[in-house]
Amino acid sequence: MSAQKKDPNRYTEVRNSKAFRDYFVDERFEAGIALKGTEVKSIRAGKAQISDAFGRIEKGELWMHNAHIEQYAFGNINNHDARRIRKLLLHANQIRKISQALDAGGSRAVVPLRMYFKEALVKVEVGLCTGKKLFDKRETLKKKALMRDEDKTIKYRR
Numbered sequence: 001m002s003a004q005k006k007d008p009n010r011y012t013e014v015r016n017s018k019a020f021r022d023y024f025v026d027e028r029f030e031a032g033i034a035l036k037g038t039e040v041k042s043i044r045a046g047k048a049q050i051s052d053a054f055g056r057i058e059k060g061e062l063w064m065h066n067a068h069i070e071q072y073a074f075g076n077i078n079n080h081d082a083r084r085i086r087k088l089l090l091h092a093n094q095i096r097k098i099s100q101a102l103d104a105g106g107s108r109a110v111v112p113l114r115m116y117f118k119e120a121l122v123k124v125e126v127g128l129c130t131g132k133k134l135f136d137k138r139e140t141l142k143k144k145a146l147m148r149d150e151d152k153t154i155k156y157r158r
Helices: 017-022 037-044 092-103 134-157
Strands: 013-015 023-033 054-058 061-065 086-089 108-118 121-131
Touching: 017 023, 017 108, 017 121, 017 134, 023 092, 023 108, 037 108, 054 092, 061 092, 092 108
Parallel strands: none
Antiparallel strands: 013 108, 023 086, 023 121, 054 061, 054 108, 061 086, 108 121
16 A cells, blocks of 8 residues: 555645735736745744735845744754845846836835745745725725625525
């Protein structure tokens, strides 16, 4: 009898719940991220937050600021700093595209939408986003409430 394969649905995904509430996502990019070994173990354990994180282009490279990856519980003196700046790995043409969009003006931002494992690698889905105004947020809440009510009525009619 062969060994059982690992469950493909068993992967850790960290989502940024604030991103879709506060921003319109215009374009998405899949980026790699430069991490230390203890950071990968913490992410695999689900001890990461990217709700306050944002991206910034410095010297032609994209960096993720303010992401919190908890220190690994079984780490040693070489453990990582929880809020250190991490480099996002993208192709040069993608970085150029993001940079041009940010320089064009408007209230645009680079926001990490989710962090996940793709096989053994940690990937970050980064969105080029436009900020929502207060009336946009209210409209989104109204649509969600309306959809929730419709779902309830359909459920009760069955």
